[in-house]
Amino acid sequence: MANFVYLVGDSAAREVFLIDPAWQIDTIFKIAQKEDLKITGALVTHAHYDHCNGLDELLERTDVPIYVNADEVDFTKSLGERGGTLFGQFPASNTKKVRSGDSVKIGGIDLTFIHTPGHTPGSQCFTVGNRLISGDTLFIRGCGRSDLPGGDPEKLYESLTQKLMKLPDDTILYPGHDYSDAPTSKMKDEKIKNPYLMCTTLNSFLGLVGAGGKGL
Ligand SMILES: [Zn+2]
Numbered sequence: 717m718a719n720f721v722y723l724v725g726d727s728a729a730r731e732v733f734l735i736d737p738a739w740q741i742d743t744i745f746k747i748a749q750k751e752d753l754k755i756t757g758a759l760v761t762h763a764h765y766d767h768c769n770g771l772d773e774l775l776e777r778t779d780v781p782i783y784v785n786a787d788e789v790d791f792t793k794s795l796g797e798r799g800g801t802l803f804g805q806f807p808a809s810n811t812k813k814v815r816s817g818d819s820v821k822i823g824g825i826d827l828t829f830i831h832t833p834g835h836t837p838g839s840q841c842f843t844v845g846n847r848l849i850s851g852d853t854l855f856i857r858g859c860g861r862s863d864l865p866g867g868d869p870e871k872l873y874e875s876l877t878q879k880l881m882k883l884p885d886d887t888i889l890y891p892g893h894d895y896s897d898a899p900t901s902k903m904k905d906e907k908i909k910n911p912y913l914m915c916t917t918l919n920s921f922l923g924l925v926g927a928g929g930k931g932l
Pocket residue numbers: 762764835852860931932
């Protein structure tokens with residue numbers, strides 16, 4: 717499904733968090749070991765299974781906190797069995813509920829949480845310095861779907877225009893899927909080239925997302 721999984725942290729302290737624990741946990745651990753990095757936590761952009769299907773395997777290997785937006789935890793809990801194979805569940809023992817504006821230290825660096833509902837109720841993005849890790853809220857020249865359970869196109873519009881559009885131009889975007897020619901982009905370019913960010917009214921945005929979005 718062309719997911720991006722990221723290791724983010726402190727290169728001096730060799731301490732990293734795993735963003736979106738999914739698919740190839742063994743490979744991720746091998747890379748971390750090779751680079752002499754210790755995985756001390758995990759961050760979940762949202763609960764779709766392609767972003768968290770490695771959670772059990774991760775916790776079998778190491779007992780680390782999992783940071784999930786509070787609304788996403790509550791939403792997946794409310795779905796129960798109806799969450800089926802589309803949504804993951806988060807074990808209470810390791811899950812730390814976070815909210816917009818919260819931050820966490822990884823070694824000596826600060827990571828900040830931004831709640832960006834719309835793709836799912838508790839979708840969240842992370843900023844570290846001038847880097848934005850956007851999950852499925854914002855892609856390079858695209859945005860996430862809002863037609864899946866828990867999706868809300870009006871909230872997605874608000875998240876994109878009121879939160880992500882306000883980030884500085886020099887912000888570098890790291891999306892949740894490899895849907896473009898390049899793995900990253902500059903917000904400066906997205907603001908003028910991403911058709912979803914260029915919508916100046918909710919109605920024009922709703923017309924555009926009606927045409928469909930990408931991936932899960
Ligand atoms: Zn998704």
